[in-house]
Amino acid sequence: MSLFFWIHTTIVPIFDDKKTPVEFLLISNDITERKEAEEKLFNQYNELETTNEELDNFVYSVSHDLRAPLTSILGVLNVVADEVIGEDVKKYLSYIRASVDKLDNTVRDIIDYSRNSRTQVRFKKIKINRALNKALSGLTHLENFEKVKIIREFDQSDSIITDEYRLILILKNLLANSIKFCKLKSKNPYVKISFFKSNGKYALTVEDNGVGIEDEKIPYIFNQFYKATENTHGTGLGLYITKLAVKRLKGDIKVISKQRRGSTFKVTIPVGKK
Ligand SMILES: Nc1ncnc2c1ncn2[C@@H]1O[C@H](COP(=O)(O)OP(=O)(O)O)[C@@H](O)[C@H]1O
Ligand SMILES: [Mg+2]
Structure with a gap:
């Protein structure tokens, strides 16, 4: 048995008729355990x-x-x-x-x-266009890279305060999918990246006119190792990692997709504090 023990004490004053404390009631409990x-x-x-x-x-x-x-x-x-x-x-x-x-x-x-x-989240001001170019430079090895048109729906000067590494990671994964899952038979396969800021939040969307995702598979695409298409060389980890990166930025990611029409991924993140 130890010599010392922890106690939790409550002291309650007891008043007389004139509201003067005359006694104190002390209740102690042994809280060592x-x-x-x-x-x-x-x-x-x-x-x-x-x-x-x-x-x-x-x-x-x-x-x-x-x-x-x-x-x-x-x-x-x-x-x-x-x-x-x-x-x-x-x-x-x-x-x-x-x-x-x-x-x-x-x-x-x-x-x-x-x-x-x-790694820790580190905020800094980055041009969206620069982040996009960095993301694209890691995707040139993809088979359909040259076939998909990249449409930029934002100003060259638009910038964002966020974690640069995670922003590029998110863009890289979303763009890789839009390029991989493009509709090769379509006349103009494209991926459109748009960006705007409202109510202290940034919204980034990556939209393609690719093969799209079957309705019943959409709820699972952010799960680890989940692939909605069999003939992909991917690991099924891309969107899982993307979701984790968005989470580290305290943001949110959503998808709207229609089979044979295309997919739109929308990422919302709060403005970072430098
Ligand atoms: N832009 C997209 N167009 C069509 N399908 C997509 C798109 N993005 C994701 N998917 C579907 O979601 C699945 C999960 O994506 P991801 O986690 O990046 O895995 P991977 O790219 O390794 O297959 C993909 O296998 C694919 O079926
Ligand atoms: Mg992927």
Whole structure:
């Protein structure tokens, strides 16, 4: 048994006829058990936070280390693809390439996921156009990149105060989908990016006239690993990570989509405080 114990005391004054306090009633409860439980919980929370942080850092380093050899393999595959003759070998090489691409996409998504969860939100003023260009520069490898017209419905000078890394991450994922899921048979596949500010909030929309999403699948598209289309090389993590990034900016993301017509993703985020 410990020598010390915690008590919780309530003191109630007792008044006479003239409203003068004449006595005090003291009620004490031994709350040692509660205090010890609280302390244990606090320590466990701290330990959990440290483990979580260590795990995040570990995931981040491992994913970075994994990308280096993948990039080398992809480089060698590019060179070899031009050298080899023989349809069979070309076919097998294309299978290897597809698998390595898929692995590379997964690793990139894990890096984005981990960076979004482990780094602090830092607000700064950025031109929308600049953020958009940065997002697009990471998408030039996409098969349909050249075929989809990028329409900018905002002023060149429009700027936004938010976290730059997360803004680019959100744009990159939404644009990648609009480009990947464009309707190739359509005469003018496009993705339209618009931006406006009202009531202390920014609204960013990414609209395409692509293949759209079936009504019954829409509720699931933000879930991790969910793919509404089978023939995609994606991981099904893009919109999940996008939603988490929007959440870190204390914003909201919504979608309206019609099959064979197209999709519109609308992101609303509060104006950041510098
Ligand atoms: N712009 C879009 N047009 C059509 N379908 C989309 C669009 N964006 C997302 N989707 C659907 O939502 C699913 C989930 O998207 P995402 O999480 O980015 O996964 P991924 O791109 O890896 O397949 C996609 O597989 C696709 O079926
Ligand atoms: Mg995607």
